[in-house]
Amino acid sequence: MERIHFKPGTMVYPLPAVMVSCGATPEEYNIITIAWTGTICSDPPMCYISVRPERHSFEIIKRTGEFVINLTTEELARATDWNGCRSGRNFNKWEETGLTAGKAKVVNAPIINESPVSIECKVKEIIPLGTHHMFISEVVNISVDQKYLNAHSGKFNLADAKPLVYNHGYYFGLGREIGKFGWSVEKKSRKKK
Numbered sequence: 201m202e203r204i205h206f207k208p209g210t211m212v213y214p215l216p217a218v219m220v221s222c223g224a225t226p227e228e229y230n231i232i233t234i235a236w237t238g239t240i241c242s243d244p245p246m247c248y249i250s251v252r253p254e255r256h257s258f259e260i261i262k263r264t265g266e267f268v269i270n271l272t273t274e275e276l277a278r279a280t281d282w283n284g285c286r287s288g289r290n291f292n293k294w295e296e297t298g299l300t301a302g303k304a305k306v307v308n309a310p311i312i313n314e315s316p317v318s319i320e321c322k323v324k325e326i327i328p329l330g331t332h333h334m335f336i337s338e339v340v341n342i343s344v345d346q347k348y349l350n351a352h353s354g355k356f357n358l359a360d361a362k363p364l365v366y367n368h369g370y371y372f373g374l375g376r377e378i379g380k381f382g383w384s385v386e387k388k389s390r391k392k393k
């Protein structure tokens with residue numbers, strides 16, 4: 201089969217589109233939508249976000265050294281897109297989207313109450329890469345909406361929150377579950393006679 205070659209670019213998809221909240225005081229609290237994000241270490245737990253220096257949020261995160269990664273859902277898709285198309289320089293994104301700021305446990309930056317998972321981060325290192333600067337950060341606390349905890353097992357079920365996926369310019373929900381971690385190598389249980 202013949203393959204077409206694209207010029208080098210950004211093509212690692214799908215990704216989460218997250219809403220990153222930042223700011224040390226309510227007056228400067230802001231939200232920026234970020235797709236260039238991910239986990240980079242399990243222990244210590246570390247994440248990155250890559251932000252263009254021209255973003256309003258860039259200066260806030262650089263100065264405060266803190267931010268919160270708020271996971272998004274199908275229900276939050278419109279607010280996620282809006283916060284990625286308008287700048288906090290010109291709008292109060294909380295008022296415009298109806299999202300509300302809550303108190304984080306460890307950092308001064310706010311969490312977004314409507315998000316199912318808020319990951320509090322402290323910046324360890326900023327690496328200028330080109331168009332974007334990478335904020336390498338340690339996860340210092342995670343809070344989740346308890347409505348996604350199973351009443352019996354107490355287990356957190358993120359799928360119930362209907363996470364939002366960003367795929368090459370378009371937003372999607374998750375499809376059907378294919379299997380759980382390790383299912384491909386699990387031994388089949390013997391049928392009882």
Ligand SMILES: Cc1cc2nc3c(=O)[nH]c(=O)nc-3n(C[C@H](O)[C@H](O)[C@H](O)COP(=O)(O)O)c2cc1C
Pocket residue numbers: 217230231232233234235236237250251252254255256257258280281283284285286287288289332366
């Ligand atoms: C789906 C999506 C993903 C985005 N990902 C990033 C990103 O990873 N890094 C970045 O600097 N901007 C990204 N943006 C653009 C910013 O969110 C956008 O410029 C925003 O208006 C900046 O807000 P601020 O000026 O209030 O900080 C993304 C936008 C969208 C809609």
